[in-house]
Amino acid sequence: MEQEHVLPAKAAVIGAGLMGTGIGVVLATGIPSVALMSRSRESLDQARRRAERYTSDLARHGMLPVPAETVLDRLRFTTSLEDAVDGAGFVEESIFEDAAAKTELFGRLDELLPETVVLSSNTSALPIAEFAGKVRHRGRVLISHFVQPAHVVPVLEVVKGDESSPVAVEQALAMWKALGRVPLLMRRDEPGFLINRLQHALIREAVRLLAEGLASAEDIDAAVQYALAPRFITAGPLKQRDVNGLPMHIRVATRLWPELDTPDRAGVALGYLRSLVESGARGLENGRGFYDWSERDTEAVRRTLDEQLLSLTQASMALRGTV
Numbered sequence: 001m002e003q004e005h006v007l008p009a010k011a012a013v014i015g016a017g018l019m020g021t022g023i024g025v026v027l028a029t030g031i032p033s034v035a036l037m038s039r040s041r042e043s044l045d046q047a048r049r050r051a052e053r054y055t056s057d058l059a060r061h062g063m064l065p066v067p068a069e070t071v072l073d074r075l076r077f078t079t080s081l082e083d084a085v086d087g088a089g090f091v092e093e094s095i096f097e098d099a100a101a102k103t104e105l106f107g108r109l110d111e112l113l114p115e116t117v118v119l120s121s122n123t124s125a126l127p128i129a130e131f132a133g134k135v136r137h138r139g140r141v142l143i144s145h146f147v148q149p150a151h152v153v154p155v156l157e158v159v160k161g162d163e164s165s166p167v168a169v170e171q172a173l174a175m176w177k178a179l180g181r182v183p184l185l186m187r188r189d190e191p192g193f194l195i196n197r198l199q200h201a202l203i204r205e206a207v208r209l210l211a212e213g214l215a216s217a218e219d220i221d222a223a224v225q226y227a228l229a230p231r232f233i234t235a236g237p238l239k240q241r242d243v244n245g246l247p248m249h250i251r252v253a254t255r256l257w258p259e260l261d262t263p264d265r266a267g268v269a270l271g272y273l274r275s276l277v278e279s280g281a282r283g284l285e286n287g288r289g290f291y292d293w294s295e296r297d298t299e300a301v302r303r304t305l306d307e308q309l310l311s312l313t314q315a316s317m318a319l320r321g322t323v
Contacts, residue, residue, distance in 0.1 A: 006171070006174040006175050006177075006178045007030050007031055007175060007178050007179070008031060008088070008089025008090050008175075009031070009032055009033065009087070009089060010031070010032070010033045010034070010035070010086075010087045010088045010089055011027045011031045011033075011034050011035070011088055011089065011090045011091070011092070012034070012035040012036075012037060012084045012085045012088040012090075012091045012092070013027065013034065013035070013036050013037065013091075013092045013093075013094055014037050014081065014084065014085075014091065014092070014093045014094065014095060014105060014109075015037070015038065015093060015094035015095040015096075015122075016036045016037065016038035016043050016044055016046075016047035016077070017038075017043070017047075017094065017096075018050070018148065018149070018150075019094050019122055019146060019148060019150050020036065020038075020047070020092075020094035020095075020122070021036065021047045021050045021051050021054065021151075022054060022146065022148075022149055022150030022151035022152075023092055023094055023122065023146055023150050023151075024036045024047075024051065024075055025051055025054045025055060025058075025071060025075075025150075025151045026150060026151055026179055026181065027090075027092070027179065028071045028072075028074040028075050029064060029065055029066060029071055029179055029180065030065070030066075030178060030179045030180075031074065031179075032074055033074060033076060034074055034075055034076065035075075035076045035077075035078055035083070035084040035085070035088070036051075036075060036076070036077050036078070036084075037077075037078050037079065037080070037081060037083075037084035037085075038077075038079065039079055040079065041079060044077040044078075044079065047077065048075075048077055051071075051072060051075055052072065054149075054151045055068035055071045055072055056068060057152075058151060058152075063152075065180060081105075081108060081109075081112070082112060085109065085112050085113055088113065088117060089117060090117065090118050090120070090171075090172075090175060091109055091113065091117060091118070091119050091120065092120045092121075092122060092144060093105060093106070093109075093119070093120065093121045093122060093123075094121075094122040097123060097124070097125060097126065099126055099130045099131055102121065102123070102126065102130075102131035103130075103131045103132075103133050103134055104134070105131075106119060106121075106131055106132055106134060106135050106141065107133075107134025107135060109135075110134065110135040110136055110137060115136075115137040115140060116140070117140065118140050118142065118168045118171055118172055119135070119140050119141050119142075120141075120142055120143065120144040120172060121141075121142075121143050121144070121145075122143075122144060122145055122146055122150075123143060123145065124145055124193075124196065125191070125192070125196075127161070127189045127191070128141055128142070128143060128159070128161035128162075128163075128164070128189050129161070129162070129189070132161070132163075138161075138163040138164075139163055139164060139165035139167075139168060140164075140165065140168045141161060141163070141164060141168075142158060142159060142160060142161060142164045142168055142169060142172055143157070143158065143159035143161070143186075143189070143193070144156055144157075144158055144159075144172055144176065144183075145157045145158075145159065145193055145195070147195060154180065154181055154182045155181070155182045155183075155184060155195070156176060156181055156182070156183055156184070157183070157184045157185075157186050157193050157194045157195055158172050158173055158176070158183045158184070158185050158186070159186040159189050159193050160185065160186065160187055160188070160189065161189045162189065169185070173185065202224070205260065206220045206221075206224075225316060225320075226313070226316055226317065226320070229316065230309055230312035230313050230316050231309065233308075233312055234305050234308040234309050234312065235305060238290040238291070239290065239291060241283065241289070241290065242283035242284050242289035242290050242291055242293065243283065243284050243301070243302070243305065244283070245282060245283050245284075245285060246273070246276065246277050246281055246282050246283045246289055247277060247282055249273075250270075250273055250274065250277050253269075253270060253273060254270060257269060257270055258270075276289070276290075284296075284298055284301060284302075285298065
């Protein structure tokens with residue numbers, strides 16, 4: 001789809017805090033009119049100053065597709081919910097994490113807007129079922145969860161609830177892509193969604209290692225900053241397993257995964273990995289793994305990843321001790 005076919009003429013963000021303002025800036029990079037709504041003028045004044053700083057920072061780093069002045073001109077600040085959503089083709093909720101408050105808000109939005117308008121939440125923890133109780137047209141409700149700072153990090157996760165319609169999900173994905181974001185689809189509304197489940201699995205283990213006196217906080221952080229982080233930028237965890245080789249990985253996983261998770265969850269993951277390897281998948285070396293490598297030159301892939309890792313490691317070591 002062309003950009004003009006997937007971007008509405010108007011959008012609204014309800015909640016003008018750190019995240020809401022950042023999301024508003026993202027929307028205003030491509031949508032002509034974006035309302036930011038908060039209940040207090042003081043909050044809106046703060047949001048206006050914040051938006052000026054966000055756009056200035058993005059422009060300074062060459063990360064705005066249009067001039068900063070254009071983005072700011074497209075933002076509209078209001079204390080009225082009715083005014084904010086008037087004519088909106090997409091609404092993003094970004095108020096505080098309270099199920100009752102979100103439930104009331106989504107009920108009002110459902111009353112105010114045509115059923116074709118997607119209603120999206122930036123919640124980081126609440127399942128859709130906990131705040132969509134007063135919505136009659138639940139097919140239009142989904143989650144678009146951003147990573148802080150929302151105006152900088154390009155990735156967000158679009159979460160499909162049990163009743164979210166495929167049309168609404170596709171509309172949201174297409175809109176965020178047209179705005180230069182990288183939307184990831186979580187096909188089930190599971191606690192923590194995609195990013196936080198991955199993040200907190202790592203944090204949980206880091207805290208356990210510290211609590212049991214197995215490593216210092218400094219060494220735990222260094223393991224992530226200088227060993228894992230640069231590698232994860234060049235290739236995510238699944239692509240890395242392909243590059244390193246699945247037969248070797250399954251030997252390590254068989255011993256380690258039961259130590260890290262419940263037997264049921266570890267069993268599901270190990271069962272999937274075993275079936276993949278037993279089907280003949282070995283990863284990059286034979287062209288088939290989590291990814292299809294059949295059209296790729298093995299040595300060229302490894303050289304590219306090595307070069308990227310060299311640059312990232314040099315940069316990460318240069319930052320060592322600066323914070």
